[in-house]
C-alpha cells in the first residue's frame with residue numbers, strides 16, 4: 001500500500017451525508033458523529049497517512065487489529081477499507097489461524113483490494129513453512145510486513161533471523177521485516193537500531209508509558225529515539241493503556257469530566273495522545289464492531305489537538321493508577337523471585353482477561369505456561385520484586401487474582 005487510494009478520498013458532502021445513504025460517505029458521517037458536536041466540525045474527510053520509517057511506504061495512521069472473528073465479519077473488513085483503514089494486522093496465533101483465514105476470505109473474494117492493503121502477519125519463529133501456511137490462509141503471495149511475534153530478548157535479532165528475512169524478501173514472500181514486543185522493549189529496540197536490518201516494530205505505547213516509561217528510568221524514551229533515528233517504522237499497540245482491574249471508576253470519572261467538554265471519549269483521547277507523537281506512524285487497534293471502528297476513525301479524522309490540561313489529566317490518571325498497570329520491565333521482576341516467574345506475562349494475561357475481555361485468549365496463554373510455574377504461582381515470595389517494581393504493583397495480590405481468574 002504505497003499511497004492512499006481514490007476510494008479513500010471522501011468529499012465533505014459525502015462525509016456528512018444522509019444516514020439513508022449506505023456507502024463510504026454515510027460511514028464516515030457516522031464516524032464524524034461518533035465524536036459529536038464541535039469536535040466533528042474540526043474533522044478532515046480523508047484518513048491521514050504517515051511514512052513508515054524509511055521503507056518508502058505511507059500507511060494509514062489507524063490499523064485494523066485482527067484479533068477478533070474476521071471470518072464472520074467480512075462487512076466490517078470492507079467498511080474499514082472504505083474508511084481508509086488500509087493497514088491490516090493479524091498473526092498466525094490469533095484464533096489459532098482463524099484471524100488470518102478471515103482476512104484471506106476477504107482477499108480471496110476481493111483480489112483487487114490486495115494492493116490497497118498494507119498487510120502484516122506475525123509468527124513466534126522465523127520459519128518458512130509457517131510463513132507459507134500464513135500466506136495460504138491469507139490467500140496472498142506476500143505480506144507487506146512480517147513480525148517476529150512478541151520477542152523479549154535482543155538476541156532474537158541474530159544472524160540466522162537476518163539471513164531468513166533476507167531470503168524471504170528475495171523470494172517475494174515478505175516486503176519488510178520486524179518484530180512486536182510487549183516486554184523488555186527498550187533492549188530489543190536498541191538492538192534493532194544497532195543492527196540496521198529491522199524495518200518496522202510494533203510496541204506497547206500509550207499515555208502511561210509516556211509518563212512512566214518502561215522501568216521508570218527513561219530507557220524507553222531513549223530506545224524510541226534511537227529506533228526513530230535509525231528509520232525504523234513504528235506502530236503503537238495497547239494504546240488504551242488498560243490496567244489489570246476491570247475498572248478504576250473514581251479515577252476514570254475525573255478523566256471523563258476532563259474530556260466531556262471536548263466530546264471525546266477516553267478511548268479517543270488515548271488514541272489522540274499517541275498520534276501526537278510523530279515517531280509513531282500508526283496505531284493498531286482491535287476493532288471488532290462498527291461502534292469501535294467508527295469511534296476510532298472519527299478520532300483519526302479529527303484534527304483537534306489535546307491541550308496541556310488534557311495531557312495533565314492523563315498524567316494524573318496514569319500516576320494515580322500506576323499500580324494497576326504493568327509496564328513490561330520484566331528484567332526487573334522476573335529475576336527477583338526464587339526460581340524465576342514470568343510475572344510480567346501473567347500480569348498481561350490478567351489485563352487481557354479483565355480489561356480487554358479476551359477471556360478465552362487469556363486462559364489459553366495462561367494454560368500454555370509450564371505446569372511448574374502455574375503450580376507455584378501463589379507460593380512464591382514476591383516481596384523483593386514488589387520493592388523493585390517502579391509501578392508499585394502489589395504483585396503477590398495480582399498473582400492470586402491471576403490464579404482465581406485464569407487457572
Ligand code: SF4
Nearest residue numbers: 326327329330333389
Ligand atoms: S510487575 Fe512491575 S517490575 Fe515487573 S514488569 Fe510489571 S511493572 Fe515492571
